[in-house]
Each structure stands twice: as C-alpha cells, then as structure tokens.
Amino acid sequence: MEALVSLRATVPSLTHRPNKLSVRKSISMDLPTRNSVSVASSSSSSIRAQQIESKDGSATVAPVPVPEEALKVKEWEVGMFQNEVAASQGIRIRRRPPTGPPLHYVGPFEFRLQNEGNTPRNILEEIIWHKDTEVARLRERRPLLALKKELENAPPPRDFIGALREANLRTGLPGLIAEVKKASPSRGILREDFNPVEIAQSYERGGAACLSVLTDEKFFKGSFENLELIRNAGVKCPLLCKEFVVDAWQIYNARAKGADAILLIAAVLPDLDIKYMTKICKMLGLATLVEVHNEREIDRVIEIEGIELIGINNRNLETFEVDISITKRLIEGERGQRIRDKGIMVLVGESIVKQSDPGKGIAGLFGKDISLSPN
Numbered sequence: 125m126e127a128l129v130s131l132r133a134t135v136p137s138l139t140h141r142p143n144k145l146s147v148r149k150s151i152s153m154d155l156p157t158r159n160s161v162s163v164a165s166s167s168s169s170s171i172r173a174q175q176i177e178s179k180d181g182s183a184t185v186a187p188v189p190v191p192e193e194a195l196k197v198k199e200w201e202v203g204m205f206q207n208e209v210a211a212s213q214g215i216r217i218r219r220r221p222p223t224g225p226p227l228h229y230v231g232p233f234e235f236r237l238q239n240e241g242n243t244p245r246n247i248l249e250e251i252i253w254h255k256d257t258e259v260a261r262l263r264e265r266r267p268l269l270a271l272k273k274e275l276e277n278a279p280p281p282r283d284f285i286g287a288l289r290e291a292n293l294r295t296g297l298p299g300l301i302a303e304v305k306k307a308s309p310s311r312g313i314l315r316e317d318f319n320p321v322e323i324a325q326s327y328e329r330g331g332a333a334c335l336s337v338l339t340d341e342k343f344f345k346g347s348f349e350n351l352e353l354i355r356n357a358g359v360k361c362p363l364l365c366k367e368f369v370v371d372a373w374q375i376y377n378a379r380a381k382g383a384d385a386i387l388l389i390a391a392v393l394p395d396l397d398i399k400y401m402t403k404i405c406k407m408l409g410l411a412t413l414v415e416v417h418n419e420r421e422i423d424r425v426i427e428i429e430g431i432e433l434i435g436i437n438n439r440n441l442e443t444f445e446v447d448i449s450i451t452k453r454l455i456e457g458e459r460g461q462r463i464r465d466k467g468i469m470v471l472v473g474e475s476i477v478k479q480s481d482p483g484k485g486i487a488g489l490f491g492k493d494i495s496l497s498p499n
C-alpha cells in the first residue's frame with residue numbers, strides 16, 4: 125500500500141484531486157459498489173510485493189493481492205491531501221470528483237442528483253472537469269510510452285522566448301502573441317469563416333512574434349489538427365499550444381504535434397505541478413507560459429524555479445469579467461519589477477482574430493505597422 129501512495133503522491137499532476145464533499149459522501153454511500161477509478165487494475169484486486177523468507181534464509185519477493193476497496197480508500201486519501209494542498213495555495217478550481225453524482229432510484233427511473241460537490245461552480249471548473257475525463261480517455265488510446273515514441277518524428281522545437289525578445293528589439297514594442305481562436309465560452313463564435321492557416325499567415329505578415337493556437341475542441345472549437353496544419357504550412361512564428369493542462373501527458377502530446385510552448389494556468393495547478401511540468405517542458409525543449417490573474421498567483425509563480433514567462437490574464441476565468449487595470453496593478457512596485465525583468469509581451473485574441481485581415485489588426489493594435497516589410 126505504501127508503494128501505491130508514494131507513486132501517486134510523488135507524481136501529483138498525473139492524478140486527480142477529488143472533491144472533498146462528494147468524496148466524503150461517496151465513502152459512505154458509493155465506495156462498496158463503484159468500480160475503481162484509476163489506481164486499481166481491471167481485476168478486483170491489485171498486486172503489491174511481499175517479502176518472503178525461505179528455509180535457507182534467502183528472501184524473495186512475491187506478489188500478494190491488494191483488495192480493490194483498499195485501493196479506493198487510498199486514492200481517496202491522496203485526493204483529499206491534494207485538494208487540501210491546492211486550497212492552501214488559494215486554488216479555488218476543484219478537480220473532477222472520481223465518482224459521478226450519486227444514483228437514486230424511483231420505480232424504474234434512475235436519477236443522478238446534482239449537488240455542490242459534483243457540479244462545476246464556474247466555466248473554468250467545467251472546462252477542467254471535462255479535461256480530466258478527456259485526457260483519461262486519450263491516455264488510454266495513446267499511452268505515454270507510445271507518445272514518447274512519436275516525439276522522434278515531431279518537428280523540432282523553436283525558440284519561443286527568443287522570438288518574443290527579437291520582436292521587442294526590432295520594434296521597441298512588447299512582443300505580440302497573436303491568438304488563432306475560433307470561439308470562446310464568453311463570446312461564442314468569433315469567426316464563421318475560420319481558416320487557421322490563413323489567419324496564422326496573416327498574423328505572421330503583420331509582425332506577430334509568436335502565435336497561440338487554441339486546441340480545445342469543446343469550448344473553443346479548436347483542435348490539434350489546426351496546430352499541425354499551421355506548423356506544416358511553414359509558418360515560422362513559434363506556436364503556443366493554448367490548452368487546459370491537467371496532466372503531463374498533454375505536454376508530450378503538444379510537443380508531438382509540433383508545439384513550441386505550452387500554457388499552464390496558476391488558478392488550476394498547484395506549485396508542485398507547475399514545477400514538475402516546467403521541468404518536463406524544459407526536457408522536451410518547450411517554453412512554458414504560466415498564466416496568472418492576481419497577486420497571490422504571481423507571488424506563488426515567481427518563487428517557482430525555472431519559470432521564464434508569466435502571462436497576466438485580464439479576464440477573470442470564473443466570471444468572464446475583463447479588467448485591464450489588473451495588468452497595471454500587477455506590474456507595479458517591487459513585485460512588478462521581478463516580472464518586468466522577465467520582459468513584457470502581450471497575448472491578444474478576440475480583438476484581432478475578428479478583423480477581416482487579422483494581420484492588419486496588429487497595426488491597429490499598436491498604432492503602427494510592425495510587419496517585417498512595412499510599405
């Protein structure tokens with residue numbers, strides 16, 4: 125049992141953090157009948173090693189079955205611990221509870237009752253819960269080992285941070301990350317005639333340093349296919365994979381598809397996950413953009429070793445409210461100095477992607493033409 129705990133506890137991002145309320149409930153109501161979520165093997169018991177001493181005194185290791193129920197309880201304990209760690213860091217976004225809403229039967233009908241513990245509280249939480257299930261499904265189809273093999277054929281990573289710096293030196297303006305985004309939960313469809321490659325090429329002509337490509341299908345109508353199409357079309361701007369990362373598997377996947385950088389959201393990921401994922405990114409040659417929204421998140425992220433890029437999102441992802449004074453507030457003073465030292469860049473989506481010529485939208489944004497060959 126100890127071995128299982130340490131395995132899950134030392135690989136935090138690969139596990140979920142079940143919600144306290146619903147898990148408490150499921151321990152009393154559901155545990156005895158539910159299938160195990162992810163720790164246990166498909167059989168009704170799992171295996172752990174037991175040391176057996178033979179007559180001649182030599183020791184051998186033999187497998188002994190661990191009851192599935194014990195594994196569920198262990199998973200619950202680890203989940204509780206991870207929830208508490210996240211909450212202690214001010215993270216309000218909960219992870220999807222391992223069990224769905226409890227089942228109730230009335231005559232021949234089956235009901236799942238919704239309650240605070242098993243219903244997402246806001247859109248970001250809904251996206252994250254959806255990702256938890258989506259990634260679990262994708263991982264089953266393409267396990268990490270297979271994905272690692274695919275990396276051998278991936279196009280080489282390009283210097284995302286270098287491209288931002290170069291653009292800044294060339295224009296004297298913050299490097300621009302222009303977003304290739306068809307839709308968003310707050311705004312709905314942004315562009316009906318959405319051609320990701322044409323938009324990317326237009327941004328490149330307009331002087332964008334890098335591009336951010338939405339890959340989430342359900343909420344943003346994006347895809348990894350878009351990312352691959354843009355990369356394979358020969359667009360030189362390095363590409364940020366704009367995803368909702370909950371699991372290190374997604375980082376390998378993004379790299380396999382040709383991404384040069386990936387987004388990590390401080391409102392979702394505890395410090396240890398950010399640190400661990402940043403290390404994986406470095407190993408794979410990806411840059412990490414860590415997105416923050418308030419002082420608490422900035423203070424956490426600044427202290428994490430190896431963070432090179434911090435993005436300030438002026439949109440509250442729980443309420444959708446946009447308030448540009450957030451950036452102003454966060455880059456002021458001593459705290460702001462530490463961010464300014466890392467260089468300033470801007471990530472813009474809606475206002476330029478909606479223009480008939482998105483590349484020309486960049487000139488409008490900066491009030492001057494910053495394309496590589498201005499006329």
Ligand SMILES: O=C(O)c1ccccc1NCC(=O)[C@H](O)[C@H](O)COP(=O)(O)O
Pocket residue numbers: 247248303305308309310311437439441444471472473474475
């Ligand atoms: O934009 C949303 O509705 C949204 C909802 C929930 C999570 C994330 C969301 N947006 C992602 C972004 O943060 C934006 O794509 C990015 O900041 C660019 O914003 P904009 O320039 O306003 O398009």
